Each structure stands twice: as C-alpha cells, then as structure tokens.
Amino acid sequence: MPPSTAKKELIRSITAFIADKTRNDFNNLACRLFAYQFEAIPAAGAYYRKCGVTPANLKDFRDIPPIGLNVFKRYELFDGSRCSKTFRTSGTSGKGRGASCFADEDLALMTTSIMANAGATLFADNRTTRFMMLVPSPQEAPDIIMAHGMAEIAATWGTEPPLYAISRGAFLGPEAVAFLKKCIADQMPVTIIGGSFGFVNFVDRLTPELGSLALPPGSRLLDAGGFKGRSRELTRSGFLELMTAFFKLPADHCFNLYGLTELGSQFYSQGQGAKQPPHWTRVRICHPLSLNEVEDGEQGIPLLYDLANVARPLAVLTDDLGRRHASGFDIIGRASGSAPRGCSLSLEEIR
Numbered sequence: 001m002p003p004s005t006a007k008k009e010l011i012r013s014i015t016a017f018i019a020d021k022t023r024n025d026f027n028n029l030a031c032r033l034f035a036y037q038f039e040a041i042p043a044a045g046a047y048y049r050k051c052g053v054t055p056a057n058l059k060d061f062r063d064i065p066p067i068g069l070n071v072f073k074r075y076e077l078f079d080g081s082r083c084s085k086t087f088r089t090s091g092t093s094g095k096g097r098g099a100s101c102f103a104d105e106d107l108a109l110m111t112t113s114i115m116a117n118a119g120a121t122l123f124a125d126n127r128t129t130r131f132m133m134l135v136p137s138p139q140e141a142p143d144i145i146m147a148h149g150m151a152e153i154a155a156t157w158g159t160e161p162p163l164y165a166i167s168r169g170a171f172l173g174p175e176a177v178a179f180l181k182k183c184i185a186d187q188m189p190v191t192i193i194g195g196s197f198g199f200v201n202f203v204d205r206l207t208p209e210l211g212s213l214a215l216p217p218g219s220r221l222l223d224a225g226g227f228k229g230r231s232r233e234l235t236r237s238g239f240l241e242l243m244t245a246f247f248k249l250p251a252d253h254c255f256n257l258y259g260l261t262e263l264g265s266q267f268y269s270q271g272q273g274a275k276q277p278p279h280w281t282r283v284r285i286c287h288p289l290s291l292n293e294v295e296d297g298e299q300g301i302p303l304l305y306d307l308a309n310v311a312r313p314l315a316v317l318t319d320d321l322g323r324r325h326a327s328g329f330d331i332i333g334r335a336s337g338s339a340p341r342g343c344s345l346s347l348e349e350i351r
Contacts, residue, residue: 030061040079066317072098087145110264113308121268131162134194189218214248224257264308274328285324
C-alpha cells in the first residue's frame with residue numbers, strides 16, 4: 001500500500017478513536033502506527049531495527065523503543081510528507097532548536113486532538129468566554145506550537161478575537177488591565193492563557209497598583225510550563241494561592257497544561273489535581289536507566305505515547321521529572337542537567 005494511502009487510513013482510524021471514548025483498541029492502533037513509522041521515518045526505523053523491534057514482533061505498545069527529545073535536534077524525524085508548518089523548541093539548552101514538521105493532514109489531526117481535549121477539560125461546561133493571551137499571536141510567533149494551539153481554542157470558544165497582551169517582546173500592561181476591567185464591567189467571563197512564569201510576573205507587576213482583579217464568574221486561567229530552575233520557584237499550591245488571591249477565582253478554575261513541540265497532544269490538570277492523559281495517549285513514569293515503570297507515588301521520567309503523532313515517532317521519552325499517581329501524573333520539573341524550556345520561558349522577560 002502506498003505510504004500516502006496508509007497514512008490517510010491511519011489518520012481516519014485515529015480521528016474516529018479520538019471521537020469515541022469507549023474504544024479499547026489503543027494497543028492495536030499503536031502497533032499499526034508503529035508499523036507505518038517503521039517504514040516512513042528512516043532514522044526512526046533504523047533505530048527500531050537496532051533495538052530489535054519490528055512490526056513483525058511487536059505485540060504491545062509498551063515495547064516500542066522510545067526516542068528521547070535530544071534526538072529530535074539531531075535527526076530528521078518526519079515521515080516525508082509535504083511539510084506545511086514547522087514548530088520549533090525554545091533552544092534554551094544551547095544545543096540548537098528542535099523542529100517538528102507538520103503536513104496539512106497532521107495539523108488537522110492535531111487540531112482534532114486539541115479540540116477534543118480542551119472540550120473535555122478546560123471547557124467541559126462548553127461556556128464561551130473572552131480571551132486574553134499572555135503569549136504572542138501566531139502571526140508574531142509562527143513557530144511556537146502553544147501560540148498555534150491556543151489560537152485554535154480561542155477561535156472555538158471565544159466570543160470575539162483574543163487580546164494578545166504580548167507584542168514584539170513587550171507586555172501591553174495598560175491594554176491588558178483595560179481589557180480585564182471591561183470584562184468585569186460587562187460581567188463577561190474571560191479565559192487568560194500564558195506561561196506559568198508569565199502569570200507570576202503579571203500578578204507581581206499589577207498587585208501593587210490594583211491589589212486584585214476579581215474576574216467574572218465562569219472565568220478561568222490556563223498556565224503552561226513551570227518554574228524549576230528559574231529565579232523564583234513556586235509549588236503548584238503556591239502558584240494557585242497567588243492566582244486565586246489576585247483574580248478571586250476558585251482553584252478548580254485554574255488549569256495547567258503540559259505539552260511538547262514534538263507531540264500532537266497535550267495533558268491537562270485542574271486545580272491541584274493530577275494530569276489526566278486523554279484516551280488516545282498513554283503515559284508511563286519510568287526509571288531513567290531501566291525504563292521500568294515506577295510505582296504510584298514514585299518519581300521517574302515521563303514516557304509518552306501519542307496516537308496524534310503520525311508523522312513523528314509516537315513514543316517519546318521526555319527530559320522532565322514526573323511522579324506517578326493512580327489517577328494520572330504530575331510534572332515536578334526538569335530532570336537533572338536539563339535546561340528550562342518552553343512557553344514559560346517565552347514570557348520570562350515580562351516586567
């Protein structure tokens with residue numbers, strides 16, 4: 001079967017899987033996807049062969065050899081489809097920026113994943129809101145995957161175009177305050193989205209001037225990234241205390257997102273709860289040397305399996321540190337020796 005035909009059939013099957021939470025054939029789809037990537041992504045196929053894992057002997061998705069994030073910076077890990085969009089990592093480690101290519105059909109599948117996940121978590125009440133972004137617009141930051149994904153969410157659940165409070169590297173403080181005050185006056189709920197450290201800088205900057213901004217009922221916050229290794233570190237409880245005090249929102253209206261440029265899917269947590277893998281993904285928290293899964297409550301390296309990664313390897317070993325829970329997982333920070341990265345850094349300079 002021609003690769004293009006195989007890919008179309010896979011995407012059709014995965015799209016149907018995402019739409020149906022009752023499906024229990026994840027393993028079958030993952031093995032089919034591995035067989036496609038084994039042939040379509042030459043560098044990955046060579047690695048899988050060296051590991052002794054082939055489509056002929058793979059029986060369980062857990063046996064797929066994962067590919068570490070550092071490898072994405074050194075090798076072309078793409079199925080050769082016509083690339084219509086490239087997203088890049090922050091490159092804060094000094095080792096260059098990793099790149100993830102998306103063909104049109106890959107972008108469509110990622111959008112399906114984003115909408116299904118946000119609809120089940122961030123907008124489980126299906127309520128529309130205004131949006132304020134503490135990230136640059138996709139026009140200003142076309143290679144930041146978070147900017148792209150959040151614009152898709154705002155287009156679906158937004159009542160009007162979002163306010164982008166970051167432009168040309170500057171924080172538009174007066175515009176942001178005026179926007180939020182108008183939302184309060186209109187009693188129109190607002191969703192604020194940005195990097196974790198950007199939220200802290202936002203609140204630190206405005207607290208002396210305003211004290212607090214009590215957002216209308218139904219408002220919510222979504223932060224992404226973290227604080228490990230930054231000039232100011234906060235626990236999740238400390239972050240929530242700061243946000244709920246300033247915005248006068250209940251903690252369960254504060255969400256955190258964990259995502260990677262190399263993946264098509266994201267992972268949400270609500271309040272102080274654990275992150276919940278959407279049903280088309282799997283997460284294993286593993287010992288860094290053996291890759292054996294740790295027990296509940298123990299720490300390890302998150303190993304992510306994502307069916308929305310068709311053009312790129314579906315099994316990705318992160319360089320983060322996580323903790324396994326019976327109900328999901330937490331991200332504690334960066335693994336030892338890893339540089340901070342991601343959208344939290346893109347807003348670190350807000351002052």
